Amino acid sequence: MISVDEARGRILAALPPVGLEIVALALAHGRVLGRDVQARVAHPPADVSAMDGYALRAVDAGTGARLCVIGEAPAGHPFAGRVGPGEAVRLFTGSFVPEGADTVLIQENAVAGQDGITVTEGAEAGRHIRKQGQDFATGDVLLVAGRRLTVRDVALAAAGNHPWLTVFRRPRVAILATGDEISLPGEGVGPGGIVNSNSAMLATLVAAYGGEALVLPAAGDDAAAIAEAAVAARGADLLVTSGGASVGTHDLVQAGLARHEFALDFWKIAMRPGKPLIFGHAGALPVLGLPGNPVSAYVCATLFLGPALGVLAGLPAIGPVFETARLQGSLGPNDVREDYLRARLHWRDGGWVAEPFARQDSAMLTALAGADALLRRPPNQAALVDGDAVEILRLAL
Amino acid sequence: MISVDEARGRILAALPPVGLEIVALALAHGRVLGRDVQARVAHPPADVSAMDGYALRAVDAGTGARLCVIGEAPAGHPFAGRVGPGEAVRLFTGSFVPEGADTVLIQENAVAGQDGITVTEGAEAGRHIRKQGQDFATGDVLLVAGRRLTVRDVALAAAGNHPWLTVFRRPRVAILATGDEISLPGEGVGPGGIVNSNSAMLATLVAAYGGEALVLPAAGDDAAAIAEAAVAARGADLLVTSGGASVGTHDLVQAGLARHEFALDFWKIAMRPGKPLIFGHAGALPVLGLPGNPVSAYVCATLFLGPALGVLAGLPAIGPVFETARLQGSLGPNDVREDYLRARLHWRDGGWVAEPFARQDSAMLTALAGADALLRRPPNQAALVDGDAVEILRLAL
Numbered sequence: 001m002i003s004v005d006e007a008r009g010r011i012l013a014a015l016p017p018v019g020l021e022i023v024a025l026a027l028a029h030g031r032v033l034g035r036d037v038q039a040r041v042a043h044p045p046a047d048v049s050a051m052d053g054y055a056l057r058a059v060d061a062g063t064g065a066r067l068c069v070i071g072e073a074p075a076g077h078p079f080a081g082r083v084g085p086g087e088a089v090r091l092f093t094g095s096f097v098p099e100g101a102d103t104v105l106i107q108e109n110a111v112a113g114q115d116g117i118t119v120t121e122g123a124e125a126g127r128h129i130r131k132q133g134q135d136f137a138t139g140d141v142l143l144v145a146g147r148r149l150t151v152r153d154v155a156l157a158a159a160g161n162h163p164w165l166t167v168f169r170r171p172r173v174a175i176l177a178t179g180d181e182i183s184l185p186g187e188g189v190g191p192g193g194i195v196n197s198n199s200a201m202l203a204t205l206v207a208a209y210g211g212e213a214l215v216l217p218a219a220g221d222d223a224a225a226i227a228e229a230a231v232a233a234r235g236a237d238l239l240v241t242s243g244g245a246s247v248g249t250h251d252l253v254q255a256g257l258a259r260h261e262f263a264l265d266f267w268k269i270a271m272r273p274g275k276p277l278i279f280g281h282a283g284a285l286p287v288l289g290l291p292g293n294p295v296s297a298y299v300c301a302t303l304f305l306g307p308a309l310g311v312l313a314g315l316p317a318i319g320p321v322f323e324t325a326r327l328q329g330s331l332g333p334n335d336v337r338e339d340y341l342r343a344r345l346h347w348r349d350g351g352w353v354a355e356p357f358a359r360q361d362s363a364m365l366t367a368l369a370g371a372d373a374l375l376r377r378p379p380n381q382a383a384l385v386d387g388d389a390v391e392i393l394r395l396a397l
Numbered sequence: 398m399i400s401v402d403e404a405r406g407r408i409l410a411a412l413p414p415v416g417l418e419i420v421a422l423a424l425a426h427g428r429v430l431g432r433d434v435q436a437r438v439a440h441p442p443a444d445v446s447a448m449d450g451y452a453l454r455a456v457d458a459g460t461g462a463r464l465c466v467i468g469e470a471p472a473g474h475p476f477a478g479r480v481g482p483g484e485a486v487r488l489f490t491g492s493f494v495p496e497g498a499d500t501v502l503i504q505e506n507a508v509a510g511q512d513g514i515t516v517t518e519g520a521e522a523g524r525h526i527r528k529q530g531q532d533f534a535t536g537d538v539l540l541v542a543g544r545r546l547t548v549r550d551v552a553l554a555a556a557g558n559h560p561w562l563t564v565f566r567r568p569r570v571a572i573l574a575t576g577d578e579i580s581l582p583g584e585g586v587g588p589g590g591i592v593n594s595n596s597a598m599l600a601t602l603v604a605a606y607g608g609e610a611l612v613l614p615a616a617g618d619d620a621a622a623i624a625e626a627a628v629a630a631r632g633a634d635l636l637v638t639s640g641g642a643s644v645g646t647h648d649l650v651q652a653g654l655a656r657h658e659f660a661l662d663f664w665k666i667a668m669r670p671g672k673p674l675i676f677g678h679a680g681a682l683p684v685l686g687l688p689g690n691p692v693s694a695y696v697c698a699t700l701f702l703g704p705a706l707g708v709l710a711g712l713p714a715i716g717p718v719f720e721t722a723r724l725q726g727s728l729g730p731n732d733v734r735e736d737y738l739r740a741r742l743h744w745r746d747g748g749w750v751a752e753p754f755a756r757q758d759s760a761m762l763t764a765l766a767g768a769d770a771l772l773r774r775p776p777n778q779a780a781l782v783d784g785d786a787v788e789i790l791r792l793a794l
Contacts, residue, residue: 025582026612029601029794044760045591074618076578078589094578094689096589135761142763151605151794152766155598155691159762163583181473181491185422186560192475192493194442201552204426208548215423221471292491294552324747350721363441364532365556366539369549397426397548 001270003379004303004338005319010265011279011308012317015286018237021169025158028149030210031167032314037143040161042133046078047097051128054110054117055079055101056088058125065119069112073098088117097129104128136160146314148210170212171312173305174233175202177218178226178244178252179292184218197294197365198242205301206240208397209309219244219256226256230282237312239285240305241278243292253289257282270379271338273362274300293362299340299374302393322376322391325352327384334381342371343392354392371395398667400776401700401735402716407662408676408705409714412683415634418566422555425546427607428564429711434540437558439530443475444494448525451507451514452476452498453485455522462516466509470495485514494526501525533557543711545607567609568709570702571630572599574615575623575641575650576689581615594691594762595639602698603637605794606706616641616653623653627679634709636682637702638675640689650686654679667776668735670759671697690759696737696771699790719773719788722749724781731778740789742769751789768792 002010020034049055056067067088073079075094083089083100091097097104102125109121136142142160143153149165157165182196183189196218203213214236219229221244233239244252254262260282267278267289273296278289288305290297303320311317325345341356342364354375357367373392377384384390399407417431446452453464464485470476472491480486480497488494494501499522506518533539539557540550546562554562579593580586593615600610611633616626618641630636641649651659657679664675664686670693675686685702687694700717708714722742738753739761751772754764770789774781781787 026597026600029605041586041592043591043762045586046589048591050758050760073589075576076587076589076618094576094591130758130760134758135763143766150766150792151598151601152695152762152768152792154601155594155695156762156766158582158594158597159592159691161582161586161592163581179472179491184560185555185558189438189442189558190473192443192470192473194440194445194491195438195556195558197552197555200423200555201548203423204548204551208426221473294556298549298552361447361527361531363447363527365440365549365553366532369540369547369553371549395547395549 001268001275002266004269004271007266007269007277007279008304008307008319011288011304012311014265015238015308015311017314018169018171018312020166022164023167025154025163025165028157028165028167029151029154031149032210033143033145033147033149033165034168034314035166036141036145037157037160037162037165039136039138039140039142042138043135043159044130044132046132048130049091049093049095049097049104049128050130051104051106052092053104053106053128054088055083055091055097055104057083057085057101058103058123060086061103061105061119061123063119063122066116067119068116102126146316148315168314170210171237171309172214172235173206173211173309174214174216174236174239175199175206176216176226176229176233176239176241178221178241179218180221182218198292198297201294201298202240202242202301205305205397206309209306210313211309221252223252223255226252227259230257230260233285236285238308239282239287240290241287242290242297253278257287262287270336271340273340275337277304294365295342295362295368298368302374302395320393322393323352325354325373325390325392327386327388327390328353328355330386331356331377331384333383334377334379336379338379339377341375341377342367343373343375344370345372345392345394352392354390398665398672399663401666401668404663404666404674404676405701405704405716408685408701409708411662412635412705412708414711415566415568415709417563419561420564422551422560422562425554425562425564426548426551428546430540430542430544430546430562431565431711432563433538433542434554434557434559434562436533436535436537436539439535440532440556441527441529443529445527446488446490446492446494446501446525447527448501448503449489450501450503450525451485452480452488452494452501453520454480454482454498455500455520457483458500458502458516458520460516460519463513464516465513499523543713545712565711567607568634568706569611569632570603570608570706571611571613571633571636572596572603573613573623573626573630573636573638575618575638576615577618579615579640595689595694598691598695599637599639599698602702602794603706606703607710608706618649620649620652623649624656627654627657630682633682635705636679636684637687638684639687639694650675654684659684667733668737670737672734674701691762692739692759692765695765699771699792717790719790720749722751722787722789724783724785724787725750725752727783728753728774728781730780731774731776733776735776736774738772738774739764739768740770740772741767742789742791749789751787
């Protein structure tokens with residue numbers, strides 16, 4: 001048995017990032033940028049007005065001065081001429097500041113009369129002007145490759161005049177549930193059967209992590225069936241199986257994949273839930289074998305599959321981020337396995353309080369759905385009492 | 398001018414939830430559930446074994462006892478007969494426990510011989526058996542309408558044997574950017590022009606909030622053009638405009654929408670950035686008019702459009718959730734407008750430290766993209782010094 005950290009390290013080190021593709025800007029949110037984005041234009045593109053008012057020369061704009069309005073420059077319609085002594089041009093937020101002018105007198109500080117204005121409060125040079133390139137200049141690197149793009153990044157790339165972005169393509173993950181007992185939701189449950197919740201859960205999780213799920217028809221508890229099903233995973237970046245990892249004394253997933261030149265890296269992790277986790281390669285295809293119990297499968301997917309999809313998609317190799325909470329209730333000493341308890345969170349006195357569910361059975365989907373966090377206990381941790389500090393991983397998915 | 402809270406309250410109170418639709422289970426993640434989900438099966442469907450081992454009667458399973466193995470029940474293949482005195486049935490994790498047996502002896506506590514086993518450590522009744530319906534019984538309400546579905550909820554609905562879920566359909570949001578000066582990214586910028594970043598930003602934001610964006614071709618600074626463009630918003634649940642809200646002394650969006658029986662609710666909010674925010678109805682169509690500056694548009698969208706999409710999609714009317722941080726640096730007294738400063742966050746001594754950017758210009762997209770949070774300052778807040786408590790809204794999008 002190896003530790004959770006070692007297992008994750010070995011998985012992440014074994015996964016190469018996928019290739020790049022081009023996507024339309026409006027579809028780039030959440031994708032990982034594959035190439036730096038450089039500004040193709042300056043922002044603002046010229047000196048522009050930040051207010052509605054008049055462009056003029058500050059030396060002419062003492063309180064009480066009168067100026068001649070020689071034209072108007074609405075946004076998008078720059079004034080072609082030049083602002084000379086005693087002259088002003090009417091403009092608006094976003095208007096280019098015409099040549100010759102060095103300040104914007106806001107309209108609240110002017111009284112408009114017959115073809116001219118009177119300054120009621122003087123303006124100093126440079127006021128209310130956004131300088132050309134003050135946000136960014138042409139050629140500036142706006143976004144660095146390797147960044148997962150936010151909505152704001154999309155806006156920034158748009159402002160830099162990019163209709164397309166180069167991103168890592170979505171990692172393709174083939175999902176193969178195994179077990180004689182499972183049937184798809186709505187398909188009718190046979191005698192001794194149970195509904196398969198892992199395929200829908202894993203497909204949804206893969207999509208939420210930015211991947212593309214290919215859900216293979218389930219395979220029975222038979223090495224030949226698993227071998228045959230796995231053929232359809234060709235072209236995927238990762239094959240994720242669930243179940244079949246500890247049936248009796250033999251391992252069906254390993255037996256099935258052996259027909260695809262399976263090389264095992266490891267298959268037991270010192271954790272609860274989820275001990276029988278397989279990682280290896282079937283030829284060049286990385287294979288992550290999750291436990292069949294849905295809670296175990298979810299916890300293992302959160303700890304290993306999520307970070308794996310990040311690395312495949314071009315992100316750095318990092319695990320989930322834990323926070324600190326105080327324990328509600330008490331817990332006995334932990335054994336040699338790292339433990340992930342399903343817990344509710346309460347916000348109390350400026351911090352999180354974690355209340356583990358009394359029942360931690362790895363078949364309890366209701367408790368999983370009702371959990372706010374996983375409470376992590378290191379191997380061999382001593383007993384804990386109410387109020388002790390614990391590590392939590394908040395669950396958003 | 399009205400307050401941010403009042404503005405949000407009036408917007409949210411004016412929006413009815415959209416109708417329901419049916420979606421395939423695997424596509425339901427992130428959707429808001431429209432009808433309760435009741436379990437169609439029990440989970441587990443019968444008493445099942447939680448381990449690999451032997452089903453037998455606890456009274457027969459004292460240490461040293463020998464039992465006759467009368468059959469095998471792999472998962473999915475229940476044993477048809479009954480376990481009698483001195484008998485055992487081989488089974489595995491997930492196998493149904495046969496009639497007559499009341500405990501599972503794990504295989505580690507038995508030695509298998511010729512057609513029988515010897516117990517090496519006694520078993521007590523009920524051990525390693527997951528009782529039928531222990532997670533949920535047929536008819537139990539698994540998920541309550543009005544909940545935004547997580548991946549775990551999808552797994553739970555799957556286990557309850559639901560291939561389809563009834564959810565609120567995605568709210569349809571028409572997006573209309575206005576301005577003579579704007580051009581689409583990659584389309585070429587005219588003289589006096591600037592690239593439109595709002596349409597891509599808002600479309601992406603609407604999708605991230607669970608809506609469906611309909612991006613209308615932009616309209617120039619002309620009431621007739623805006624009126625014509627708005628025709629295409631018919632059938633949408635909300636029309637969002639950007640720009641055109643304070644051009645000179647008249648309001649083009651209001652003037653344009655007047656031709657669609659526009660009734661204004663309010664159009665000025667005591668906030669920075671983003672004062673000129675319009676809300677009203679063009680006939681039955683709710684209209685949210687955002688400022689043209691992309692930073693103002695983003696901040697207003699975060700404070701108003703996000704919660705609005707939640708209400709349209711069937712969620713309760715709630716605003717964004719603020720957290721507490723300590724200020725890095727100092728800030729002068731605030732004026733009458735609620736202020737949203739773009740800030741970086743640092744995790745220090747077990748809490749967030751918020752460092753506002755020195756430059757808070759509402760045209761600075763680089764600062765917006767680099768921000769981790771908005772720092773909220775209430776109207777008329779006194780000057781703040783380093784270490785003072787401030788409210789922050791962390792930005793995930």
